[in-house]
Amino acid sequence: MAEVIDLGEYGDGFRRDPHPVYARLRARGPVHRVRLQPPDAHHETWLVVGHEEGRAALADPRLAKDGSRIGVTFLDEQLIGKYLLVADPPQHTRLRGLITRAFTMRRVEELRPRIQQITDELLDAMLPGGRADLVDSFAYPLPITVICELLGVPEMDRTAFREISTEAVAPTSEQSEYDAFVRLAEYLTELIEDKRCAGPSADLLSDLIRTTAEDGDRLSPQELRGMAFVLLIAGHETTVNLITNAVHALLTHPDQLAALRADMTLVDGAVEEALRYEGPVENATFRFAAEPLEIAGVPIAQGDAVMIGLTAADRDGARFPVPDRFDIRRDTRGHIAFGHGIHYCLGAPLARMEARTAIRSLLERAPRLALDGAPGDWLPGVLMRGVRSLPVRW
Numbered sequence: 010m011a012e013v014i015d016l017g018e019y020g021d022g023f024r025r026d027p028h029p030v031y032a033r034l035r036a037r038g039p040v041h042r043v044r045l046q047p048p049d050a051h052h053e054t055w056l057v058v059g060h061e062e063g064r065a066a067l068a069d070p071r072l073a074k075d076g077s078r079i080g081v082t083f084l085d086e087q088l089i090g091k092y093l094l095v096a097d098p099p100q101h102t103r104l105r106g107l108i109t110r111a112f113t114m115r116r117v118e119e120l121r122p123r124i125q126q127i128t129d130e131l132l133d134a135m136l137p138g139g140r141a142d143l144v145d146s147f148a149y150p151l152p153i154t155v156i157c158e159l160l161g162v163p164e165m166d167r168t169a170f171r172e173i174s175t176e177a178v179a180p181t182s183e184q185s186e187y188d189a190f191v192r193l194a195e196y197l198t199e200l201i202e203d204k205r206c207a208g209p210s211a212d213l214l215s216d217l218i219r220t221t222a223e224d225g226d227r228l229s230p231q232e233l234r235g236m237a238f239v240l241l242i243a244g245h246e247t248t249v250n251l252i253t254n255a256v257h258a259l260l261t262h263p264d265q266l267a268a269l270r271a272d273m274t275l276v277d278g279a280v281e282e283a284l285r286y287e288g289p290v291e292n293a294t295f296r297f298a299a300e301p302l303e304i305a306g307v308p309i310a311q312g313d314a315v316m317i318g319l320t321a322a323d324r325d326g327a328r329f330p331v332p333d334r335f336d337i338r339r340d341t342r343g344h345i346a347f348g349h350g351i352h353y354c355l356g357a358p359l360a361r362m363e364a365r366t367a368i369r370s371l372l373e374r375a376p377r378l379a380l381d382g383a384p385g386d387w388l389p390g391v392l393m394r395g396v397r398s399l400p401v402r403w
């Protein structure tokens with residue numbers, strides 16, 4: 010029987026900085042049995058912390074996402090409907106094909122000038138103040154505005170939406186997680202109904218309502234809701250944290266900040282290194298052993314939950330030398346911050362475009378940007394890696 014490591018025993022320190030714990034685990038081996046704290050689902054799970062093993066596990070078809078293969082339906086699927094991250098082939102292949110038809114590279118490229126414009130407007134509003142919470146004033150409004158415009162989501166109460174959405178991905182209790190999913194399901198049902206009634210328009214959600222494959226296949230109403238859910242939530246929660254984590258890392262590594270300021274062409278490297286060093290998705294979404302298997306010689310029983318530690322893998326010294334050093338010039342190729350395999354992040358090009366634009370513009374327009382006190386709490390749960398607030402001045 011494998012030893013069970015209770016991650017809850019590490020207390021708040023583990024949320025603030027889980028990397029030393031992951032380093033100790035990696036030193037002992039690439040796969041461990043861990044216990045999580047409620048409201049995290051699956052109170053016991055396997056955790057893969059090695060890079061090579063994590064990358065292989067992300068692409069392993071024996072690790073299923075569809076709970077029905079092991080006889081369970083999870084809360085998000087019950088309340089929202091089937092979506093990409095809880096589907097396996099052939100269902101996943103079909104859903105991914107339908108979204109890829111509508112969410113093209115051209116569509117992302119067309120957003121470039123608008124992303125710059127939103128960035129400039131947010132900085133125009135923020136900079137005269139002299140100090141601000143970067144999350145509130147910049148890192149959150151940019152991706153939420155972009156994804157809402159892309160999908161064609163009308164003006165909404167963004168403060169209320171932010172609360173529900175963050176509760177869904179980083180819940181503080183089981184009840185609040187449940188409530189968040191119920192409210193999201195209601196909101197998305199109404200949104201799609203309004204879109205149907207409003208008639209044809211050029212946004213992505215309207216396209217998805219119309220999208221039909223060559224064989225006449227299209228998304229069912231539940232699948233449409235699932236798609237809107239994953240795009241709207243995955244499309245901003247993660248990018249908020251990428252912008253915030255990148256700025257945080259730069260402000261706490263003055264030599265790297267100076268190097269970037271001296272040569273802004275390094276911005277792409279800075280964003281990739283932020284993804285590797287403090288990626289917004291700490292662990293990939295749960296997978297399940299559809300059959301008995303071994304990872305790095307460790308036997309995994311059928312039905313067991315498996316969590317792949319993306320930030321743990323991306324600090325594996327066997328893959329990235331001196332992994333705890335934040336170095337914007339390093340070779341970051343092979344990082345798995347956007348996942349790997351068939352579930353590889355659909356929004357990676359958009360997220361990169363937003364983060365590069367945001368960081369370049371922020372540094373250019375705030376030449377004396379600095380931290381203005383301690384960052385807020387780190388998000389709870391094992392999925393997301395980011396702080397609730399980042400006070401800055403300039």
Ligand code: HEM
Nearest residue numbers: 093094243244247248251293294347348352354355356360
């Ligand atoms: C920095 C920002 C982002 C990060 C770090 C990120 C990370 C990830 C990761 C790690 C996965 C795979 C999860 C797994 O295998 O369990 C994923 C999947 C996904 N992401 Fe992202 N994401 C980001 C931004 C976005 C954006 C902007 C969008 C949409 C516009 C998006 C849409 C999706 C979708 C739809 C999937 C599911 C793909 C599938 O199952 O086939 N993401 N993302």
